[in-house]
Amino acid sequence: MEENNGVDESAPIDPKLQEAENYKAQANEHFKKKEYVKALEMYTKAIELFPNNAVYLANRSLTHLRLENFGFAHKDASTAVTSNPYYLKAYYRRAAAHMALGRFKKALTDFEYVSSRQPNNADCKEKANECQKIVRRLAFEKAISVDVPDKTLAEIHTEFESIEIEDEYKGPRLENGKVTLKFMEELMQCYKEEKKLHKKFAYKILCEIDVYLRKQPSLVDITIPEDAKFTICGDIHGQFYDLMNIFKLNGLPSEKNPYLFNGDFVDRGSFSVECIFTLFGFKLLYPNHFFLARGNHESLNMNQIYGFTGEVLSKYTRTMSNMFTSVYNWLPLCHCLNSRVLVMHGGLFSQDTVTLDDLKNIERNRQPPEDGLMCELLWSDPQPQNGLGPSKRGVGTQFGPDITKKFCQLNNLDYIVRSHEVKDMGYEVAHDGKCITVFSAPNYCDTMGNKGAFITLNGKDMKPEFTSYEAVPHPDVRPMEYASSLFSMIQGGQA
Structure with a gap:
């Protein structure tokens, strides 16, 4: 999970932010133990304090992915992208949700965006290539498909x-x-x-x-x-x-x-x-x-x-x-x-x-x-x-x-x-x-x-x-x- 949230630790910490960070830290621990329902609860508490925090949203999106709540995962990731278009993990999460829902072209768009911002990111490049193969295969299958008699x-x-x-x-x-x-x-x-x-x-x-x-x-x-x-x-x-x-x-x-x-x-x-x-x-x-x-x-x-x-x-x-x-x-x-x-x-x-x-x-x-x-x-x-x-x-x-x-x-x-x-x-x-x-x-x-x-x-x-x-x-x-x-x-x- 994302840990420092871009906070200058030498500066005085807003009590509200500190509370949210504590919730996030607890959520991270639950996530590592695969206690996803508990992690979800803690991330939600952090998001209630800071509804547009891209890190909290992306982390909760990942938790939803593990719970296979793909609709909620997509919503959190999309909100994170809107809140912070430069936070690339949010695009990863949204791409994963698109994949789960069979929306491979949309997933490919997100993977390609991350690759364009991080051309040396081998993991993203691999995912983009894998997604591209699926998109091409589906297009090929559609192109060669023909109506056949309804035989048994x-x-x-x-x-x-x-x-x-x-x-x-x-x-x-x-x-x-x-x-x-x-x-x-x-x-x-x-x-x-x-x-x-x-x-x-x-x-x-x-x-x-x-x-x-x-x-x-x-x-x-x-x-x-x-x-x-x-x-x-x-x-x-x-x-x-x-x-x-x-x-x-x-x-x-x-x-x-x-x-x-x-x-x-x-x-x-x-x-x-x-x-x-x-x-x-x-x-x-x-x-x-x-x-x-x-x-x-x-x-x-x-x-x-x-x-x-x-x-x-x-x-x-x-x-x-x-x-x-x-x-x-x-x-x-x-x-x-x-x-x-x-x-x-x-x-x-x-x-x-x-x-x-x-x-x-x-x-x-x-x-x-x-x-x-x-x-x-x-x-x-x-x-x-x-x-x-x-x-x-x-x-x-x-x-x-x-x-x-x-x-x-x-x-x-x-x-x-x-x-x-x-x-x-x-x-x-x-x-x-x-x-x-x-x-x-x-x-x-x-x-x-x-x-x-x-x-x-x-x-x-x-x-x-x-x-x-x-x-x-x-x-x-x-x-x-x-x-x-x-x-x-x-x-x-x-x-």
Whole structure:
């Protein structure tokens, strides 16, 4: 962190400035210990005393970057640039926020400005070159892209049928090309032993799930019988061994034990391939009793940064990575349980007249846009105060208790369930019981110390019951093992 703030230490210190500097010093210590929430609090106290201090703002921007509050990080960095156009660290922070939001041209402009002011800054030059490569690659991909008939993956990739299975392969096999319970049991055991599903069967599962998902609506209606149990899980984020623990605690999926997994199956955790094939396998085995919703991390930009693309390239091929991108575009965006509970990954909307019919009519076969209903379903977050607020993420919106109440009244819903945020106990009940968050990745990224949770309810009263659980051990592969170099750039570099 910036330490002296340009203060002449021999001169008498203004008591107000001294107080602010003390807050900054405390924040710096918290930051070094990775206590980012505490650091944020201290930087905010300093900024309340000096709202236009570029150093305080840039430091808080970096803290927001570490917390992945990219919208707030961008706002602080931009304010710092306006307050002091010569303070180059602010441009670094803003560039990192732009990168996280997929705004690579704007990031490049900031990196190039710093390079022009500091031509011998090797780190900035490297970041500018990396960003330039991305901008050129995106421009090239756009230039060569052509409209193609809307063929299924199986129609496009007919060559997969001719793949030979080596004699030495002893892993799980599809039966007549279909997923069976025996296959799923063998697949999960295979993954527990850190082995790999043969590429022919992996390709086949992707082709089969592609055909199925194309037929689904953007909002899926689910009927839960009165005496039946139903389970909702939140983010898994590539934590395969914790996914196995959920099934141990709550039972394997079956027609009598249905599940809904509410997005963010992949990225960050380094067993995302194992998670996604397990989930896709159960979807094919129990199509009417196992449900999957799209999260904000089931998208190309997130996958390229946070590890899923790198993991697929390491374990399989570029072709398979592209197939996942296509399949994710067809995942449903939300589910409605017994016409009483709406489940989506992110949250509610900046418009106050959105109906369930509006959600059913969303054209979802695309990468998530930066605004609109699809974006907000995947990215929005609740806030404690009434009304709408700017998104801390820079995408979507933040919505208050009054927004949730009005949406539920308009659509005759009891409450909503969403995921998307780490919670200490794995869940949180907010907005007078009408907004529930569930997060199912315990000790997120091996650092957060949170519990995971899942929700169970029955069709009769739809009352949510919560089960929290601790993380279980996993093989010695660290989270973010497959993340790209973009991730370190988004973290904002060193303070």
